[in-house]
Amino acid sequence: MIPFRFIHAADLHLDSKFAGMKGLSDIIRQHLRESTFIALRHLIEVAIVEQVDFIVISGDVYDAADSSLRAHLSLQAAFEELGSHGIHIYVIHGNHDPLDGPRLQIKDADHVHVFGPEVESYRARRRTDQREVAVVSGISYPTSKVTENTALKFRREDESTLFHIAILHANVDGDPVHETYSPCTRKELESSGYDYWALGHIHQRRVIQEYPHIVYAGNIQGRSVKETGPKGCYVVEVSEDASLQLTFHELDHVRYVREEMSIDGIHDIEEWRMRVEEKVDNIRILRPDQMSIVRWIITGRSSIHRTLESGHVARELEDELRRREIARAESGQFGGLVWSESISLHSGIEIDRSExxxxxxxxxxxxxxxxxxxxxxxxxxxxxxxxxxxxxxxxxxxxxxxxxxxxxxxxxxxxxxxxxxxxxxxxxxxxxxx
Structure with a gap:
């Protein structure tokens, strides 16, 4: 097998809204809106630096309901830049950007391949010598709600030794957190004959199976506190012996985190305030170039739980922490912003439960x-x-x-x-x- 390298990305959701955010100033809200475009910029940089041969994008490039001219122009510019480096792009449409919706029209180009409502296949070439290295198959959502099992439409008919990639926007094995669109099972994907399933729709990256690889890349930018942790893409290297190496690359500019803080041993509210402020500083140091959106999870047992339970102390600290970050943003210090999304009590009073x-x-x-x-x-x-x-x-x-x-x-x-x-x-x- 001819060795090659490609990127698997999904769920770009360009220019989409951020959910559940309160107390934002206009300047921080605008900074949040920039994050999906910055993540797209990071994706382009990774593709160029890693010298990949092509990119597969597994649906939901944007949200049809919020599609904007800027999203259209940014995507078009990104694809043109990738084309100038000889990098091809293979794209499907998902439930947020279906074919019958108000789509951003992706400009026809020799290096951009957009799949239709039935399974189509293209032969991908290695960028350096134009040798055929893979068969890439995909299917786009004709409407926003596809409830049939579209995975059954994929069948490997080409008996060549080329590596076979399937691009699908689907819910595998019924993930309850996401809508059950294009439902299918791992066994069905495994038996199809494809070497790599490039999946989209689920925003949490995970490798469901290896050989054949069944992979969710996750989204490139988290959009709510339910989407915590690093977001990005996989660079997939296929060797001569058909073995695969997947390397995750972080692309997100704004990161959602759940930060636990125990009140064990803390019996003074001022000490608790200081501990939270210390954690803010630590997060700022840890992620100096990103914005962090934090949900504070208060755990443990202490006498201060009664005070925290009343709610006003936590709200006062939330407001103060937010005021400080707004001041930083207004002075142009966007790197290392730490926005307190909420303070959630999981703590309790000091009791001897066993007794x-x-x-x-x-x-x-x-x-x-x-x-x-x-x-x-x-x-x-x-x-x-x-x-x-x-x-x-x-x-x-x-x-x-x-x-x-x-x-x-x-x-x-x-x-x-x-x-x-x-x-x-x-x-x-x-x-x-x-």
Whole structure:
């Protein structure tokens, strides 16, 4: 097999909106909007520096509902620059940029290949000597909601020794966090005969399987606190013996992080404030060229939990931290911005759980039930379903609840347990436990 190198990228979502952000100043909001374009710029730089032969993009290049002239011009300029370096681009459309939507028209060019509503195949060549190295097949979404299994349309009919790549925007094995568009299974992809499945739609990168490789590249720029961690693309090197080496390259300019901070051993609110501020400085040092958007997760047990539970102290610190970052941005210091998205309490009061669980009273029974919930997923689901059932009749609330993850709902249950324990202990201290 002729060795070659390509990039697998997906879900660029150029110029798309950032979700769930509060308190932003206009200048920081504009900085956020720039991030998808900067990530695209980083993608081009990686392609040129790594001297790849071609790029595959697995759908959702932009959001049709928010497509802009700037996104169109930026994409066109990016493709032209890549073409000047002899790099070909193979693109499919996904559920956010379907063929029947208000699409950005990608200019026809010899080095840009946009797939239609049925599986098409192209022969990719090595950039340096134009030798054929791979067969690249793909299919675009004709509409925004494709519920059929389009993976079944891919079949390797070419018996040549060329490496076969399939580009698909799909939900493999029913990931519950994303819409079940183009649903398929790992076994179906494995049996198709392709060497590499370049997947899009799921924004968390992962290698589902090796040989054949079934890979989600994730998106190139996180857009909400649900999309934490580094975002980017894979550079895939195919050797003469058909072995693969995947190297992840970070492209994101704004990074979402969940930063845990324990209140164990902290018994003074001012000390807690100082600890949070120290963590802000550490994040700034760790990512001096990026903007970080942080959800603070407060864990542990301490007497200050009661004060934090009231909410006003946390809100005051959020506001102060945001004011400081706005001031930095207004002075032109965008590198190392640390925006506090929210402060989420997962902490509790200082109690001897083991002792209380042995006692025969309502609090002890509640703590014993909480322990069972932690150990049994089915019991957790049952309790959550019962608790949320009265709210599901409201269409708006039902829509919001359907967008939450199982992890978020578990956190609600844990928080309710801690709040219940605190209220029961307060009542017991007032009138004695019954």
């Amino acid at each position: 209380l669980m042995r006692e025969d009273h309502f609090l002890g029974e509640m703590l014993r039930l909480a322990e069972k919930v932690d150990q049994h997923d089915e019991l957790t689901k049952e309790l959550l379903d019962k608790a949320l059932a009265p709210l599901m009749s409201n269409r708006v609330i039902r829509g919001m609840l359907n967008e939450t993850s199982e992890q978020e709902r578990r956190e609600w249950l844990e928080r309710a347990g801690e709040l219940g324990a605190m209220l029961l202990l307060d009542k017991a201290s007032d009138g004695g436990r019954k």
